[in-house]
Amino acid sequence: MTTAGRDPGLQPERTRLAWRRTTLSYTVAALLAVKQVPLPVVSLIALTWLGFLRMAHRRVLGVGASRPRPLSLRGALAAAACTIALAVLAATMVLHPADG
Amino acid sequence: MNERLRTLRLWFAPTRIHDEGDTPDYRFSLANERTFLAWIRTALALIGGGFAVDQFLPELARGVRAGLALALLAAGVLCALRAVNHWVRCERAMRLGKDLPVSRFPTVLGLGVATVAVTMVVVVLFGWEGP
Numbered sequence: 001m002t003t004a005g006r007d008p009g010l011q012p013e014r015t016r017l018a019w020r021r022t023t024l025s026y027t028v029a030a031l032l033a034v035k036q037v038p039l040p041v042v043s044l045i046a047l048t049w050l051g052f053l054r055m056a057h058r059r060v061l062g063v064g065a066s067r068p069r070p071l072s073l074r075g076a077l078a079a080a081a082c083t084i085a086l087a088v089l090a091a092t093m094v095l096h097p098a099d100g
Numbered sequence: 101m102n103e104r105l106r107t108l109r110l111w112f113a114p115t116r117i118h119d120e121g122d123t124p125d126y127r128f129s130l131a132n133e134r135t136f137l138a139w140i141r142t143a144l145a146l147i148g149g150g151f152a153v154d155q156f157l158p159e160l161a162r163g164v165r166a167g168l169a170l171a172l173l174a175a176g177v178l179c180a181l182r183a184v185n186h187w188v189r190c191e192r193a194m195r196l197g198k199d200l201p202v203s204r205f206p207t208v209l210g211l212g213v214a215t216v217a218v219t220m221v222v223v224v225l226f227g228w229e230g231p
Contacts, residue, residue, distance in 0.1 A: 011127045018134040025141045029148040036155050063130070070129035070191065073110065073117060076136060076184050083140055083180040087147045087173045094154050094169045 012063045019056045019063075022079075026052050029086060037093055045089060052082040110188050117188070121195030132190045139183035142209075146176035153220075164223055168216060175212055 030049045034042050055078045062068060110117055150172035157165055182205050189201045 009127060011130045015130045015134055018137040022137045022141050022144070025144040025148075029144045029151070032148050032151040032155070036151070068126050068130065070123070070126065071133045071136070071187075073184075073188065076187055077111070079137075079140055080143075080180040080184045083143050083147070084177050086144075087150070087177045087180075090147060090150050090154070091170060091173050094150070094166050094173070 012068055015063050016060050019060050023053060023056045033086065033090060041089060048082045048085045052079065055079050107185065107188055117191060120192065121197065124194040128194055132187060136183050136187040139179060143176045143179035143183065146172050146179060150176065160223060168219065171216055179209065
């Protein structure tokens with residue numbers, strides 16, 4: 001990376017780290033969920049986690065461009081949808097607790 | 101109202117966002133994206149809190165526990181939806197060179213979290229235990 005092409009505010013780096021932090025938060029929330037649900041639901045949670053991971057990874061690569069394009073609305077919706085899916089699974093578990 | 105409809109239409113026809121105004125400096129867009137991610141993390145924290153209430157307070161009466169957990173989960177869902185909406189509105193405002201939108205959501209969320217916290221303290225102190 002050349003100094004001339006470097007953004008003095010380190011905006012892409014900060015954005016990349018924000019995606020990493022958010023993925024970490026998602027992992028923690030998903031692990032909390034995994035502790036108390038039956039096996040089939042664990043695989044659903046793993047799927048939403050993978051979905052979020054994929055989104056975050058694509059964005060981390062996208063932000064690395066020398067003139068990054070803004071986040072697409074589809075990307076924002078995908079990230080929010082994965083988050084909401086986790087909440088919906090949680091609500092289902094609260095309303096129909098598994099026995100044992 | 102018209103404004104609200106236009107924002108909602110953007111949700112489902114995302115490329116239309118490029119129809120209006122000029123592309124802002126990419127650094128502003130990235131800052132907007134980080135704010136969006138911070139709200140997503142807030143949503144995830146609320147959802148994790150919902151799981152935690154359900155999991156770590158097993159001695160509570162089922163109704164109280166489910167109520168608190170569902171309140172936190174609902175707050176998380178609202179937070180995620182509003183994160184997308186606010187991000188779109190900020191992006192549009194930047195493209196059109198308008199003022200950034202203001203919102204009462206942070207206040208509402210703060211009051212909601214405070215209510216849940218006070219309820220939890222009361223519940224734990226006075227022990228509404230289940231049968």
